[in-house]
Amino acid sequence: MQTQTHAETAVKERYGLAAQAQEVELCCPVDYDPRYLEVIPEEVLERDYGCGDPSRHLKAGETVLDLGSGTGKICFIASQVVGAAGKVIGVDMTPEMLEISRRNAPEVAARVGHGNVEFRRGLIQDLSLDLDLLDQRLGEQPIATTEDFLALEELIVELRQSRPLVKGDSVDVVVSNCVLNLVAGSQKRQMFEEIHRVLRRGGRAVISDIVSDEEVPAEMQSDPELWSGCISGALTEDGFLAAFEEAGFYGIRVLERQQEPWRTVEGIEFRSLTVEAFKGKEGPCFERHQAVIYRGPFKEVLDDDDHRMERGKRYAVCDKTYQIYSQEPYAQSFDFVEPLQEIPLEEAESFDCSRTVLRHPRETKGMDYDATTDEQACCVTGPCC
Numbered sequence: 239m240q241t242q243t244h245a246e247t248a249v250k251e252r253y254g255l256a257a258q259a260q261e262v263e264l265c266c267p268v269d270y271d272p273r274y275l276e277v278i279p280e281e282v283l284e285r286d287y288g289c290g291d292p293s294r295h296l297k298a299g300e301t302v303l304d305l306g307s308g309t310g311k312i313c314f315i316a317s318q319v320v321g322a323a324g325k326v327i328g329v330d331m332t333p334e335m336l337e338i339s340r341r342n343a344p345e346v347a348a349r350v351g352h353g354n355v356e357f358r359r360g361l362i363q364d365l366s367l368d369l370d371l372l373d374q375r376l377g378e379q380p381i382a383t384t385e386d387f388l389a390l391e392e393l394i395v396e397l398r399q400s401r402p403l404v405k406g407d408s409v410d411v412v413v414s415n416c417v418l419n420l421v422a423g424s425q426k427r428q429m430f431e432e433i434h435r436v437l438r439r440g441g442r443a444v445i446s447d448i449v450s451d452e453e454v455p456a457e458m459q460s461d462p463e464l465w466s467g468c469i470s471g472a473l474t475e476d477g478f479l480a481a482f483e484e485a486g487f488y489g490i491r492v493l494e495r496q497q498e499p500w501r502t503v504e505g506i507e508f509r510s511l512t513v514e515a516f517k518g519k520e521g522p523c524f525e526r527h528q529a530v531i532y533r534g535p536f537k538e539v540l541d542d543d544d545h546r547m548e549r550g551k552r553y554a555v556c557d558k559t560y561q562i563y564s565q566e567p568y569a570q571s572f573d574f575v576e577p578l579q580e581i582p583l584e585e586a587e588s589f590d591c592s593r594t595v596l597r598h599p600r601e602t603k604g605m606d607y608d609a610t611t612d613e614q615a616c617c618v619t620g621p622c623c
């Protein structure tokens with residue numbers, strides 16, 4: 239089994255060399271919007287190693303974190319998409335890649351008309367530890383004795399807490415392009431939890447990565463060439479989605495799936511997958527007499543909190559779930575029923591979200607509701623009857 243140290247060493251060495259000369263085998267063909275490429279120096283473009291374009295799913299004004307930013311291509315594209323009101327942070331562990339991205343950032347900013355990109359050195363599975371800051375502190379106080387070595391762990395803990403590389407709840411979108419598979423298997427769960435940590439409530443991850451259609455056998459995982467080539471560390475397609483769910487994300491969906499495999503090794507197919515996942519289902523549940531109706535086309539659906547809903551039926555939901563469903567990616571799948579008399583949130587009682595129950599119409603209209611009204615226009619065009 240590939241160890242964490244062997245994985246990081248293989249990746250760092252190969253991508254360090256790839257920063258000096260283009261390595262075609264690290265690339266999976268991607269069609270980027272040519273409008274955004276015009277301002278990016280050729281040095282950056284020709285040393286881009288990815289398998290998708292998560293930047294096409296960004297919006298103006300967002301704060302974006304790019305994991306494994308490399309020479310900065312996705313960051314420089316994102317800078318233009320989010321505009322001057324937005325911000326882009328790139329994180330990479332390879333000094334050679336960071337040298338290129340940092341050196342080209344002022345030139346791209348001049349061409350774009352705003353400078354909203356910065357690059358930081360760190361591990362994507364440990365977004366609290368600033369490696370440049372750690373190097374600086376070690377330069378001031380080198381490790382020369384056993385006591386110094388033992389003090390290193392305390393220093394790392396102190397830096398994570400007082401000077402984190404990326405603060406918690408600080409970014410709107412985390413993107414990544416063919417990098418998560420490079421992290422050792424033992425560190426992958428922590429990596430997904432770190433993505434969840436740094437996102438603001440309501441934020442989302444948009445990740446393009448290489449996945450496999452079968453489990454990768456142990457002997458392939460032990461091959462450093464295959465590991466650094468985005469093969470051995472790939473999760474299966476369903477395992478990739480499950481990793482987001484286990485980290486606390488909801489609304490997980492596949493945005494793009496490469497039909498033909500990028501590579502096939504020993505009968506196992508490897509292809510690009512772009513997944514979107516949202517943060518924010520945590521928190522208390524309150525009863526405000528709201529209801530949702532699943533519109534179809536499936537006969538029933540099961541949501542991320544194990545609520546099973548049949549098409550066309552009116553279900554009781556807490557205020558938190560109601561607000562989540564009223565936004566992407568759910569909004570087009572439900573109709574929403576508000577109570578005739580709004581219940582202020584500060585007056586609302588707790589709601590048991592562990593159960594799934596129907597909502598009687600009288601609960602939203604009021605038990606004493608007995609209005610009689612004249613007919614209303616019920617058709618967009620022409621008479622109803």
